[in-house]
Amino acid sequence: MTLVEPDRTAPHSAVRVAAVGDIHLGEGCAGLLRPAFETLPDCADLLLLAGDLTRHGSVAEAEVVAGEVASLGVPVVAVLGNHDHHADEPDDVARVLRDAGVHVLEGDSVVLPVDGHKVGVAGVKGFCGGFVGRSAGEFGEPEMKAFVRTTRHSAERLAGALAELTEHGCAVRIALTHFSPVPDTLAGEPPEIYPFLGSYLLAEAIDAHGADLAVHGHAHLGTEHGMTAGGVRVRNVAQPVIDHAFALYRLPLDGHRPGASTASATPSDSVPLPDRYAHH
Numbered sequence: 001m002t003l004v005e006p007d008r009t010a011p012h013s014a015v016r017v018a019a020v021g022d023i024h025l026g027e028g029c030a031g032l033l034r035p036a037f038e039t040l041p042d043c044a045d046l047l048l049l050a051g052d053l054t055r056h057g058s059v060a061e062a063e064v065v066a067g068e069v070a071s072l073g074v075p076v077v078a079v080l081g082n083h084d085h086h087a088d089e090p091d092d093v094a095r096v097l098r099d100a101g102v103h104v105l106e107g108d109s110v111v112l113p114v115d116g117h118k119v120g121v122a123g124v125k126g127f128c129g130g131f132v133g134r135s136a137g138e139f140g141e142p143e144m145k146a147f148v149r150t151t152r153h154s155a156e157r158l159a160g161a162l163a164e165l166t167e168h169g170c171a172v173r174i175a176l177t178h179f180s181p182v183p184d185t186l187a188g189e190p191p192e193i194y195p196f197l198g199s200y201l202l203a204e205a206i207d208a209h210g211a212d213l214a215v216h217g218h219a220h221l222g223t224e225h226g227m228t229a230g231g232v233r234v235r236n237v238a239q240p241v242i243d244h245a246f247a248l249y250r251l252p253l254d255g256h257r258p259g260a261s262t263a264s265a266t267p268s269d270s271v272p273l274p275d276r277y278a279h280h
Protein backbone atom coordinates (compact mmCIF):
# COMPACT_ATOMS: atom_id res chain seq x y z
CA MET A 1 0.00 0.00 0.00
CA THR A 2 1.08 3.53 -0.76
CA LEU A 3 0.07 6.03 1.90
CA VAL A 4 0.32 9.76 1.32
CA GLU A 5 -0.23 11.92 4.39
CA PRO A 6 -3.23 14.24 3.98
CA ASP A 7 -2.71 17.97 3.97
CA ARG A 8 -5.08 19.96 6.20
CA THR A 9 -6.72 22.65 4.17
CA ALA A 10 -10.30 23.87 3.81
CA PRO A 11 -12.60 20.82 3.97
CA HIS A 12 -14.61 19.60 0.98
CA SER A 13 -18.19 18.44 1.31
CA ALA A 14 -17.57 15.79 -1.32
CA VAL A 15 -14.81 13.98 -3.11
CA ARG A 16 -14.98 14.62 -6.84
CA VAL A 17 -13.96 11.49 -8.73
CA ALA A 18 -13.21 11.61 -12.45
CA ALA A 19 -13.09 8.23 -14.16
CA VAL A 20 -12.69 6.71 -17.59
CA GLY A 21 -11.63 3.36 -19.01
CA ASP A 22 -11.03 1.85 -22.43
CA ILE A 23 -9.40 4.88 -23.96
CA HIS A 24 -7.44 2.42 -26.17
CA LEU A 25 -4.79 4.89 -27.25
CA GLY A 26 -2.55 3.91 -30.16
CA GLU A 27 0.75 5.36 -31.28
CA GLY A 28 -0.93 8.09 -33.36
CA CYS A 29 -3.14 9.34 -30.54
CA ALA A 30 -0.76 11.65 -28.67
CA GLY A 31 -2.55 14.77 -27.48
CA LEU A 32 -6.03 13.38 -28.11
CA LEU A 33 -7.28 13.46 -24.53
CA ARG A 34 -4.72 15.80 -22.97
CA PRO A 35 -6.79 19.02 -23.44
CA ALA A 36 -9.77 17.47 -21.66
CA PHE A 37 -7.61 15.97 -18.91
CA GLU A 38 -5.98 19.36 -18.30
CA THR A 39 -9.37 20.65 -17.07
CA LEU A 40 -9.31 18.12 -14.20
CA PRO A 41 -7.81 20.40 -11.51
CA ASP A 42 -10.88 22.64 -11.92
CA CYS A 43 -13.46 19.89 -11.48
CA ALA A 44 -11.98 16.77 -9.84
CA ASP A 45 -9.85 15.61 -6.92
CA LEU A 46 -8.52 12.50 -8.66
CA LEU A 47 -8.67 10.60 -11.95
CA LEU A 48 -9.33 6.87 -12.15
CA LEU A 49 -8.30 4.92 -15.25
CA ALA A 50 -10.19 1.62 -15.51
CA GLY A 51 -7.87 -0.28 -17.85
CA ASP A 52 -7.58 -0.89 -21.61
CA LEU A 53 -5.55 2.26 -21.83
CA THR A 54 -3.68 0.94 -24.90
CA ARG A 55 -4.77 -0.98 -27.98
CA HIS A 56 -2.28 -3.85 -27.85
CA GLY A 57 -0.28 -3.33 -24.68
CA SER A 58 2.98 -2.16 -26.25
CA VAL A 59 5.46 0.07 -24.50
CA ALA A 60 5.15 2.61 -27.32
CA GLU A 61 1.40 2.85 -26.71
CA ALA A 62 1.94 3.08 -22.96
CA GLU A 63 4.21 6.05 -23.59
CA VAL A 64 1.35 7.78 -25.42
CA VAL A 65 -0.92 7.16 -22.43
CA ALA A 66 1.76 8.46 -20.09
CA GLY A 67 1.98 11.66 -22.09
CA GLU A 68 -1.77 12.20 -21.75
CA VAL A 69 -1.83 11.89 -17.95
CA ALA A 70 1.59 13.07 -16.70
CA SER A 71 1.65 16.10 -14.39
CA LEU A 72 -2.07 16.83 -14.61
CA GLY A 73 -2.24 18.41 -11.18
CA VAL A 74 -4.53 15.70 -9.77
CA PRO A 75 -3.54 12.20 -8.66
CA VAL A 76 -4.07 9.50 -11.29
CA VAL A 77 -4.85 5.92 -10.26
CA ALA A 78 -5.03 3.11 -12.82
CA VAL A 79 -5.52 -0.59 -13.30
CA LEU A 80 -4.52 -2.33 -16.52
CA GLY A 81 -7.00 -4.06 -18.82
CA ASN A 82 -6.79 -7.17 -20.97
CA HIS A 83 -5.61 -5.12 -23.96
CA ASP A 84 -2.75 -3.78 -21.84
CA HIS A 85 -1.63 -7.40 -21.42
CA HIS A 86 -1.80 -8.40 -25.10
CA ALA A 87 1.90 -7.81 -25.88
CA ASP A 88 2.83 -9.90 -22.83
CA GLU A 89 4.67 -6.98 -21.24
CA PRO A 90 2.22 -5.62 -18.65
CA ASP A 91 5.05 -4.93 -16.20
CA ASP A 92 6.69 -2.65 -18.76
CA VAL A 93 3.37 -0.90 -19.46
CA ALA A 94 2.89 -0.36 -15.73
CA ARG A 95 6.47 0.90 -15.35
CA VAL A 96 5.99 3.51 -18.08
CA LEU A 97 2.82 4.73 -16.39
CA ARG A 98 4.43 4.76 -12.94
CA ASP A 99 7.34 6.77 -14.33
CA ALA A 100 4.70 9.35 -15.35
CA GLY A 101 3.42 9.49 -11.76
CA VAL A 102 0.43 7.17 -12.15
CA HIS A 103 -0.47 4.89 -9.22
CA VAL A 104 -0.85 1.57 -11.06
CA LEU A 105 -2.68 -0.93 -8.87
CA GLU A 106 -2.87 -4.72 -9.12
CA GLY A 107 -4.10 -6.21 -5.90
CA ASP A 108 -2.98 -3.26 -3.82
CA SER A 109 -4.24 0.15 -2.80
CA VAL A 110 -3.38 3.80 -2.49
CA VAL A 111 -4.61 6.35 0.05
CA LEU A 112 -4.77 9.90 -1.25
CA PRO A 113 -5.30 13.11 0.71
CA VAL A 114 -8.27 15.22 -0.30
CA ASP A 115 -8.55 18.31 1.90
CA GLY A 116 -7.84 16.47 5.12
CA HIS A 117 -9.78 13.34 4.23
CA LYS A 118 -8.29 10.01 3.31
CA VAL A 119 -9.59 8.74 -0.03
CA GLY A 120 -8.64 5.13 -0.68
CA VAL A 121 -8.61 3.26 -3.97
CA ALA A 122 -8.22 -0.53 -4.12
CA GLY A 123 -7.47 -1.84 -7.58
CA VAL A 124 -7.18 -5.05 -9.52
CA LYS A 125 -7.67 -5.90 -13.20
CA GLY A 126 -10.08 -8.70 -12.40
CA PHE A 127 -11.00 -11.46 -14.82
CA CYS A 128 -13.82 -13.46 -16.39
CA GLY A 129 -16.10 -16.22 -15.14
CA GLY A 130 -19.64 -14.92 -15.21
CA PHE A 131 -22.31 -14.19 -12.67
CA VAL A 132 -24.43 -16.04 -10.17
CA GLY A 133 -26.40 -18.82 -11.81
CA ARG A 134 -24.39 -18.53 -15.04
CA SER A 135 -20.80 -18.81 -13.88
CA ALA A 136 -17.86 -21.07 -14.60
CA GLY A 137 -16.85 -23.51 -11.86
CA GLU A 138 -13.45 -24.60 -10.58
CA PHE A 139 -14.05 -28.17 -11.74
CA GLY A 140 -12.81 -30.64 -14.32
CA GLU A 141 -9.86 -30.10 -16.59
CA PRO A 142 -6.74 -28.31 -15.36
CA GLU A 143 -7.34 -25.55 -17.92
CA MET A 144 -10.83 -24.88 -16.58
CA LYS A 145 -9.67 -24.92 -12.99
CA ALA A 146 -6.83 -22.53 -13.84
CA PHE A 147 -9.26 -20.18 -15.60
CA VAL A 148 -11.60 -19.93 -12.63
CA ARG A 149 -8.72 -19.90 -10.14
CA THR A 150 -7.36 -16.82 -11.90
CA THR A 151 -10.63 -15.02 -11.18
CA ARG A 152 -10.79 -16.23 -7.60
CA HIS A 153 -7.25 -15.10 -6.85
CA SER A 154 -7.97 -11.73 -8.42
CA ALA A 155 -11.06 -11.29 -6.23
CA GLU A 156 -9.05 -12.32 -3.17
CA ARG A 157 -6.44 -9.66 -3.95
CA LEU A 158 -9.19 -7.06 -4.32
CA ALA A 159 -10.62 -8.10 -0.96
CA GLY A 160 -7.21 -7.72 0.65
CA ALA A 161 -6.72 -4.29 -0.86
CA LEU A 162 -10.14 -3.12 0.31
CA ALA A 163 -9.37 -4.40 3.81
CA GLU A 164 -6.28 -2.17 3.80
CA LEU A 165 -8.46 0.87 3.15
CA THR A 166 -10.66 0.03 6.12
CA GLU A 167 -7.60 -0.45 8.34
CA HIS A 168 -6.42 3.03 7.36
CA GLY A 169 -9.77 4.59 8.25
CA CYS A 170 -10.42 6.00 4.81
CA ALA A 171 -13.39 8.37 4.62
CA VAL A 172 -14.08 7.21 1.08
CA ARG A 173 -13.26 3.78 -0.36
CA ILE A 174 -13.33 3.02 -4.07
CA ALA A 175 -12.93 -0.34 -5.83
CA LEU A 176 -11.30 0.03 -9.26
CA THR A 177 -11.34 -2.88 -11.72
CA HIS A 178 -11.29 -3.44 -15.46
CA PHE A 179 -13.66 -6.41 -15.55
CA SER A 180 -17.15 -5.91 -14.18
CA PRO A 181 -18.29 -7.10 -10.75
CA VAL A 182 -21.98 -7.08 -11.72
CA PRO A 183 -24.15 -7.91 -14.75
CA ASP A 184 -26.20 -4.68 -14.47
CA THR A 185 -23.57 -2.57 -16.21
CA LEU A 186 -23.27 -5.09 -19.05
CA ALA A 187 -26.81 -4.40 -20.30
CA GLY A 188 -26.46 -3.80 -24.04
CA GLU A 189 -23.78 -6.44 -24.50
CA PRO A 190 -24.75 -9.82 -26.06
CA PRO A 191 -25.78 -12.08 -23.15
CA GLU A 192 -23.64 -14.86 -24.62
CA ILE A 193 -20.43 -12.99 -23.72
CA TYR A 194 -21.34 -11.92 -20.17
CA PRO A 195 -19.08 -14.66 -18.73
CA PHE A 196 -16.13 -13.00 -20.50
CA LEU A 197 -16.94 -9.52 -19.21
CA GLY A 198 -16.67 -10.01 -15.47
CA SER A 199 -17.24 -12.12 -12.41
CA TYR A 200 -19.55 -12.11 -9.40
CA LEU A 201 -16.52 -12.98 -7.26
CA LEU A 202 -15.37 -9.36 -7.62
CA ALA A 203 -18.73 -8.14 -6.27
CA GLU A 204 -18.51 -10.59 -3.38
CA ALA A 205 -15.14 -9.10 -2.46
CA ILE A 206 -16.55 -5.58 -2.67
CA ASP A 207 -19.59 -6.42 -0.56
CA ALA A 208 -17.53 -8.31 2.01
CA HIS A 209 -15.39 -5.28 2.79
CA GLY A 210 -17.60 -2.40 1.71
CA ALA A 211 -16.94 0.46 -0.70
CA ASP A 212 -18.56 3.76 -1.56
CA LEU A 213 -18.18 3.27 -5.28
CA ALA A 214 -17.03 0.53 -7.68
CA VAL A 215 -15.68 1.61 -11.06
CA HIS A 216 -14.92 -0.63 -14.02
CA GLY A 217 -14.58 -0.65 -17.81
CA HIS A 218 -14.23 -3.42 -20.46
CA ALA A 219 -17.90 -3.57 -21.52
CA HIS A 220 -17.93 -1.09 -24.42
CA LEU A 221 -21.60 -1.76 -25.23
CA GLY A 222 -22.73 -1.82 -21.61
CA THR A 223 -24.55 0.59 -19.32
CA GLU A 224 -23.12 3.16 -16.91
CA HIS A 225 -25.15 2.44 -13.77
CA GLY A 226 -25.37 -0.69 -11.66
CA MET A 227 -25.27 -1.93 -8.08
CA THR A 228 -23.91 -4.91 -6.18
CA ALA A 229 -26.22 -7.16 -4.18
CA GLY A 230 -24.86 -5.43 -1.08
CA GLY A 231 -25.87 -1.98 -2.33
CA VAL A 232 -22.53 -0.64 -3.56
CA ARG A 233 -22.98 1.62 -6.56
CA VAL A 234 -21.18 0.41 -9.69
CA ARG A 235 -20.25 2.58 -12.65
CA ASN A 236 -19.09 1.32 -16.07
CA VAL A 237 -16.86 4.14 -17.29
CA ALA A 238 -15.74 2.55 -20.57
CA GLN A 239 -15.30 5.55 -22.84
CA PRO A 240 -17.75 4.28 -25.48
CA VAL A 241 -20.36 4.03 -22.71
CA ILE A 242 -19.89 7.43 -21.06
CA ASP A 243 -19.16 9.04 -24.47
CA HIS A 244 -17.05 11.71 -22.79
CA ALA A 245 -13.39 12.18 -21.95
CA PHE A 246 -14.29 11.24 -18.37
CA ALA A 247 -17.27 10.92 -16.06
CA LEU A 248 -17.50 12.79 -12.77
CA TYR A 249 -18.96 11.40 -9.55
CA ARG A 250 -19.38 13.20 -6.23
CA LEU A 251 -18.97 11.14 -3.07
CA PRO A 252 -20.34 13.12 -0.10
CA LEU A 253 -18.12 13.45 2.94
CA ASP A 254 -20.54 15.19 5.35
CA GLY A 255 -21.18 13.09 8.43
CA HIS A 256 -19.28 10.23 6.88
CA ARG A 257 -17.38 8.09 9.35
CA PRO A 258 -14.50 5.85 8.43
CA GLY A 259 -15.70 2.35 7.74
CA ALA A 260 -19.28 3.37 6.95
CA SER A 261 -20.76 2.92 3.50
CA THR A 262 -23.26 5.77 3.45
CA ALA A 263 -21.87 7.95 0.68
CA SER A 264 -23.71 8.05 -2.60
CA ALA A 265 -22.27 8.20 -6.06
CA THR A 266 -24.15 10.55 -8.29
CA PRO A 267 -22.99 11.30 -11.80
CA SER A 268 -22.71 14.96 -12.59
CA ASP A 269 -21.46 16.67 -15.67
CA SER A 270 -18.48 15.42 -17.60
CA VAL A 271 -16.20 16.80 -20.25
CA PRO A 272 -17.17 16.07 -23.87
CA LEU A 273 -14.74 14.20 -26.05
CA PRO A 274 -12.75 16.23 -28.53
CA ASP A 275 -14.38 16.08 -31.95
CA ARG A 276 -11.57 14.14 -33.53
CA TYR A 277 -11.96 11.33 -31.00
CA ALA A 278 -15.09 10.35 -32.89
CA HIS A 279 -12.88 9.50 -35.87
CA HIS A 280 -10.35 7.58 -33.80
Ligand SMILES: [Fe+2]
Nearest residue numbers: 022052218220
Ligand atom coordinates in the same frame (compact mmCIF):
# COMPACT_ATOMS: atom_id res chain seq x y z
FE1 LIG B 1 -11.74 -2.14 -23.93
Ligand SMILES: [Fe+2]
Nearest residue numbers: 052081082218
Ligand atom coordinates in the same frame (compact mmCIF):
# COMPACT_ATOMS: atom_id res chain seq x y z
FE1 LIG C 1 -11.12 -4.91 -21.88
